[in-house]
Amino acid sequence: MLRSFLLYLSGASWAKNLISHFFLARRVARRFVAGESLEEAVEAVKKLNAEGLPVTLDYLGEATQSEADAADAATQYIGLLDTITGHNLKATVSLKLTQLGLDISDDTCLTNLRRILTHAARTNNHVTIDMESSAYTDVTLRIFRTLRDEGFTNLGTVIQSYLYRSEQDMAELHQEGAFVRLCKGAYKEPSDRAFPKKADVDANYVKLMRAYVDPDAAQTGAYLAVASHDARIIDTMREYARERNVPNERFEFQMLYGIRNDLQRELARQGFTMRVYVPFGTQWYPYFMRRLAERPANLWFFVSNFFRG
Numbered sequence: 001m002l003r004s005f006l007l008y009l010s011g012a013s014w015a016k017n018l019i020s021h022f023f024l025a026r027r028v029a030r031r032f033v034a035g036e037s038l039e040e041a042v043e044a045v046k047k048l049n050a051e052g053l054p055v056t057l058d059y060l061g062e063a064t065q066s067e068a069d070a071a072d073a074a075t076q077y078i079g080l081l082d083t084i085t086g087h088n089l090k091a092t093v094s095l096k097l098t099q100l101g102l103d104i105s106d107d108t109c110l111t112n113l114r115r116i117l118t119h120a121a122r123t124n125n126h127v128t129i130d131m132e133s134s135a136y137t138d139v140t141l142r143i144f145r146t147l148r149d150e151g152f153t154n155l156g157t158v159i160q161s162y163l164y165r166s167e168q169d170m171a172e173l174h175q176e177g178a179f180v181r182l183c184k185g186a187y188k189e190p191s192d193r194a195f196p197k198k199a200d201v202d203a204n205y206v207k208l209m210r211a212y213v214d215p216d217a218a219q220t221g222a223y224l225a226v227a228s229h230d231a232r233i234i235d236t237m238r239e240y241a242r243e244r245n246v247p248n249e250r251f252e253f254q255m256l257y258g259i260r261n262d263l264q265r266e267l268a269r270q271g272f273t274m275r276v277y278v279p280f281g282t283q284w285y286p287y288f289m290r291r292l293a294e295r296p297a298n299l300w301f302f303v304s305n306f307f308r309g
């Protein structure tokens, strides 16, 4: 119930206007967001890199409604790639297709993403397309494949283990040798598309994760980013890799900025690639609300800050 309500608020513009101008919300959001400016994000990345943690940077923003805003988001990403090169950061980028104009047209989005990918290839960088709600799954995978077919191998996509369709999607992506970030899924989905029970989402995650890095499967170059803070999933991956001799070159761990920092550092110390997803920018509201929805304890942290003033 609470999760559904918070996810509803994440998309409600009245709530966005109310909450994002609220000083305390900004303060609490800072736990999950590296800052509103690029300079703050660069400082955060430098600290993480110094601790052996590569990152993927997300310039926050969702659902642009005009060609100009969508093109502007692409320009920001191109600037971000230059900043990464200029500061010699160990960082890739992650983005949302609706930010690049997917709600306007597929072509607008493709044109913008192509510009970013061309620049990323020039600067030797990699782009991952975040996955949004299930209304966008088909078109996201279609755009991913269109650009891969054009030769952009520096592109990855996300699969969510809460969706029934994901097993089939992962099997196809494996054959294509794709870079996949596997996560549980952060949106509100109906029970005819997604497992309603968390235990089923978790079990499906483990099943999909193992299949994707199975050393007995055909070697297609497929690469997996295990994006989870779930200690049981991480232990399972570590054990599976050890028992089945899955080399570190076939997978990495990923976690969100500000969540399970202890585990992030432990994995890096053990020699795994542990990439931190670092969001920044002024459009932090929906991202922040999804983080609250994932864990009710975050909400109590927010409320207790409110009463403390």
Ligand SMILES: Cc1cc2nc3c(=O)[nH]c(=O)nc-3n(C[C@H](O)[C@H](O)[C@H](O)COP(=O)(O)OP(=O)(O)OC[C@H]3O[C@@H](n4cnc5c(N)ncnc54)[C@H](O)[C@@H]3O)c2cc1C
Pocket: 129, 130, 131, 132, 158, 160, 181, 183, 184, 185, 186, 187, 227, 228, 229, 230, 231, 254, 255, 256, 259, 260, 277, 290, 291, 292, 294, 295, 298
């Ligand atoms: C790198 C990365 C990229 C992602 N990209 C996408 C995407 O493109 N599309 C999408 O739908 N979702 C995305 N997600 C979010 C994901 O779908 C989950 O909603 C989120 O990661 C919580 O699931 P979990 O695997 O951590 O497991 P859970 O079972 O939810 O959590 C396991 C443990 O992790 C900790 N934890 C989890 N979430 C939080 C939190 N918000 N605050 C504090 N502690 C927490 C708690 O200790 C919790 O017990 C991404 C997640 C990561 C790590």
